Amino acid sequence: MTTSSRRDGFTTRQVHGSLAAQSARSRTTPIYLTAGFPFDGFDDAAAHFGQGDGFGYTRVGNPTIDVVERRIALLEGGAQALLVASGQAAVTVALLGLVASGDHIVTSTHIYEGTRGLFLDNFARLGIEVDFVDDIDDPAAWEALIRPTTRALFAESLANARNDLLDVRAIADIGDAHGIPLVVDNTLATPYLLRPIEHGAAVVVHSASKFLSGQGSVLGGVIVDDGRFDAVAAGAKYPHLVEPTRTGGASVFERHGGLARIAHLRETVAPRLGPTPSPLNAFLIGQGLETLSLRVREQSRNAALVAAWLGARPEVATVDYVGLPSHPHHRHVERYLPDGAGSVFTFTLRGGTDEARRFIEAVEVFTHMTHVGDVRSLVLHPATTSHVQRTPEERVAHGVQDGTLRLSIGIEDAADLIADLDRALAASHPVVVPGAGQTVLA
Template sequence: MTEGPSYGFDTLQIHAGARPDPATGARQTPIYQTTAYVFRDAEHAAALFNLQEVGYIYSRLTNPTVAVLQERVATLEGGVGAVCCSSGHAAQIMALFPLMAPGRNIVVSTRLYGGSITQFSQTIKRFGWSAKFVDFDDLDAIAAAIDDDTRAVFCESIANPGGYITDLDAVAKVADKAGLPLIVDNTSATPYLCRPIDHGATLVVHSMTKYLTGNGTVTGGVVVDSGKFDWSASDKFPSLSAPEPAYHGLKFHETFGPLAFTFHGIAIGLRDLGMTLNPQAAHYTLMGIETLSLRMQRHVENANRIASWLENHPAVDQVTYAGLPSSPYNDRVARICPNGAGGLFTVALKSGYEGCVKLVDSLEIFSHVANLGDTRSLVIHSASTTHRQLTEEQQIAAGAAPNVVRISIGIEDADDLIADLDQALAKASA
């Protein structure tokens, strides 16, 4: 199909990037389970390897099933292109790879998924990179943390685990003033609830494992390029603006313009890092995205009702859901996430750490797993699992204090979920 402004989200989530298979007429995107592709002739092969022609070479780089997924997610996010990879964590490294070098740093929000905090505070040091953690409600602190070696600003649209909504417009202005790209993890929101590029983001990353796939079957990640950043405006991003030795001095930004980051992600990132998404995983994610808007509407509807009920429960100390009128971030919902505050939030129990453990062990419908964004309702005690490697101070800053459980509300019957929580809370506070 030809995408255009006349098509709505519900249409694009089904059709964007997909066309009937030219060989068979198959309506659903086939799983192209192949390693390599036959070249027409030697000249065709040379043109592909020289980046003079777009096509399929080897499935570490490009694959027809994955290509449909890349186009679909880019279209839904309002970007010009996307690069899919093996997981959300892989997507974060893929996003940083063209921007960073030894001695460079990124400024990141303190409100991040625990695995991301560990990746940025520990793992990236092995590349010679570093991260500065800042409260993103303090715009002056973000600006003060940026120095001559900073190469990106990173945050989550709806932060995991607490459901905190970042003021993307304000943060984007800080990044733009510094001449830096803003990278936004949009996993918890999805493009149905929030489109970070519309608020000034340069790049958007997802763990497609979560809401985009929505059924807990496969892992996957994606980096979406807005195509709006001028990579040649300074000498900070030589991977994109300077001659690339591996391609005879080709300059990605000069050659590919708005698609420079996307082409670099495939031709350099996937080629050398190899964090490839397999075609079967891409197929499952495409199937999931077809119902994204329907699922997100139900996630939000259930989350609003259940969070309101929990807020008034005698065993509960606090609920962090931004959709609640009592939330300090409620005013950001209409502006940043106009279709709702998502299905993720935390609950602080008066019975503390032990009460959280009892709650998790007593739930029957809720699944105790290290995942979110599933059709099923999920629960986890972050302090003893996903955020276990952090200090208690870091856990509290990330919204994962010892007395807190993270809840990912599914699309089941809300009355059943409330009844399950009610019986588990009774045991947790006994």
């Protein structure tokens, strides 16, 4: 080890002194919490900016983030993944890599309210048009809305709040027939239960803040691409992927082939819009991935028990859980969700907002908050929170009544969850004893 003969001043020493660490291997993914990376030489910097070799700046790439991206792509059965700062960023970046002003998207009315607002408000201002399918289980309805300018089909594998289950293969086939990718938000199903790419979807997005991380501590989002972009079948619809760059350079497809879609997101869309995830958040998402199957398996088992128990209670009008035979999309479960029907669903109390308020204020094990996919069980009243921007008629059409509550089931003991729900039902629906002149909580 060579020792420099320099005699630096105090301030220089406090910035540069003993900066080099001894080489070591970490059992877990190291956290590269740095804005940028020093280049080893002049040519290394040129190679990074010219061909994308190595790492230069965390907004463009980071070793911690890279490890998590590779793992998620592997779990989803995709070719590559791109981690961004939130699930909403994942939806935005994925779609802005496909559509431009004057283009068109076909989607479902059942999507997350934040995504619906993105389409109706933000995308509308950019000149991007959107049509909504009311019955996601009607492939003909999807195809009927496709125009010459349609550039993406977008849906959720499991919808919030009515727990509708997408027939991925049927809608993906329609997209393929028109050279249009199906983009699926797979947040609620998770890659453990359902991998849409295996059923024909081209792109999958997640809010990694939910099940992938699992602990409810960080935000993140991810985009996974199947790596099968076909320039012959779809190049005319996506000229930005097949034409030379504005400086006359090789097109994205010429440089990346079937990975052109996600390469464009990684090189052009995400770094310029700037939804960069923190390497620390990426590390925590990566830690969560290591227990994903264990958590989701237990959550799905608990949810099935809770949903069946709620379905037998007289205080409950309906339970919208696709794992129950009563759900209209239950016939798709064997094909798409053989390992469990997920753990986020709604049920509707007999009564309305007053009963829902008393129920929520009585729970002790469940946490009242706007989130899903946590190891802890959560409850929310959609009509006054997640779906408040919809009209009363729209809420009813999508299974959200005044007495509807959304549950995200955690990994607690199922008996404790059921006991907590039992207490809340007793508080929300007191039984009046005739002639006794008093109310007894059931």
